[in-house]
Amino acid sequence: MADLRSLFRQILHLDETPHRTALAFAIGVFIGFSPAYGLHMVMVGFCAWAFGWNVVALLAGAFLNNPWTLIPILGGTYWTGATLLGMHDFPSFDWSDLSFTGIYHQVAPHAWPFVLGGMVLSIVGGLLAYPIAYFLLVKYRRSRTAEQSAHLPPPPGLG
16 A cells, blocks of 8 residues: 555655646646647656656646637637737638638638747746746645644653
């Protein structure tokens, strides 16, 4: 049983410092906002494998981009990139031509605003996520330490 607990502690990185856990969460947020759709889980897996970062924290950050937040994130991504590039036209889509070349010719002019906006939001999201996650982790660990020390038996010889 002790070996199973040790395995869980290693997998979940429960003994990590708040810095490393907050950093993994911030990198996850960066990945979640990146314009590399379809590669987010590959990037999470690579970061966990290559750098030994907390998989749970990476996934928590990356899953900020999920089916419920996808449309606002895509809209914000495009709007940010278009604003930075000085573009004022909104994309329209001709649903009558759904061939590969038809879709490509409709989407290609809007690729640069999307990529630029995604990178800007990735950087801003990661930079904002780190201090928030670090603060919350430190606060949580302090409260857990205080809670655990309140339940300890008194030292022997006090009585």
